Amino acid sequence: MFSRPSGISSRLAMPLLAPKRRVLADAPSGAGSWPAVRPLPTIAPSHAPATTIFLLFFSRMSPILTSVLLGLTAAGANVFGGAIIVQKHWDRSYLRYFVALGAGFMLATSLVEMVPASIELRGPRAGFLILLGYLLIHFFEHTVTPHFHFGEETHADEFVHTHTGFSVLLGLLIHTFFDGIAIASGFIVSEWLGWIIFLAVFMHKIPEGFTIASVMLASGRSRGFAWGASVLLGAATVAGVMTMAVFRHEVGFGLPLSAGVTIYVAASDLIPEVNKETGVRMAVLVFVGAASMFVLDRFLHVH
Secondary structure (H helix, E strand, O other), X not given: OEEOOOEOOOEXXXXXXXXXXXXXXXXXXOOOOOOOEEEOOOOOOOOOOHHHHXXXXXXXXXXXXXXXXXXXXXXXXXXHHHHHHHOOOOOOOOHHXXXXXXXXXXXXXXXXXXXXXXXXXXXXXXXXXXXXXXHHHXXXXXXXXXXXXXXXXXXXXXXXXXXXXXXXXXXXXXXXXXXXXXXXXXXXXXXXXXXXXXXXXXXXXXXXXXXXXXXXXXXXXXXXXXXXXXXXXXXXXXXXXXXXXXXXXXXXXXHHHHHHHHHHHHHHHHHHHHHOOOOOHHHHHHHHHHHHHHHHHHXXXXX
16 A cells, blocks of 8 residues: 655655655755655556545645644544543543553554654664654653643642643643644655554544643633643644644654654653553553554555
8 A cells, every 4th residue: 555665765655556745855965954856656546445545535635735634633633532521421431542552553653663764864863853852752741740641630639730730731732743743744754654653643642632631620720721721732733734844854853853752652651551550451452552553564555
């Protein structure tokens, strides 16, 4: 379905079903920006099934337009997550399954796909940018914010001071901004990378919206205010996509930074929540999430 790049510096991820996909030309050694892109020839499938037609529809769009549409989809998941906590009668038990599956899928995507692609783009300097992205989120989520975890917030005493809730919101806004950067960077590099990053981001978007709405309620805010905070997270995701659209030639910075953010969210935000669960069911779902990335790679990705 999608072709794997043999070398990003020579030809960045040409999908078989992307007749109008644009491929970045070779980057000069040590360059921080990319030259103009060129169109690819059309390869039209015959008697394509519905899934193929759906993917072909998206592949005919520009990378940025596709990123914007999927960024809006991810933002909608944030809003839906906030609505779950606002609507008392909605079932929340299934959210922990999203956390466990998302943790495994995000970890596999970041380490197996995003990090190698970042090294192709930036060379040895990619490691510094990945580390910077990781530490940036650690600073805002667990240094500036004294109490933060994914899931429903039940420790109202931790949020007696309203600024604590806003510090959590600030940390998550930066985190979700880089979700948008990641989606757009992925599609600028290749169709495959863009889709796999979108899936990784989407899997933790509902728990993310749920978390910030829960924090706001614990801070004494109204349900409307709590739901509005989840809307802000969605807006930050779209803002990240649009920022990468403007600075698309700086994908060599955007992708490794967002790779570091993704590693942090998977390993330092989601995995600790899974480890709090008793029994092995949640732990096994982490492996299922990671394995699902490889299954998609095997059956949807042309090597």
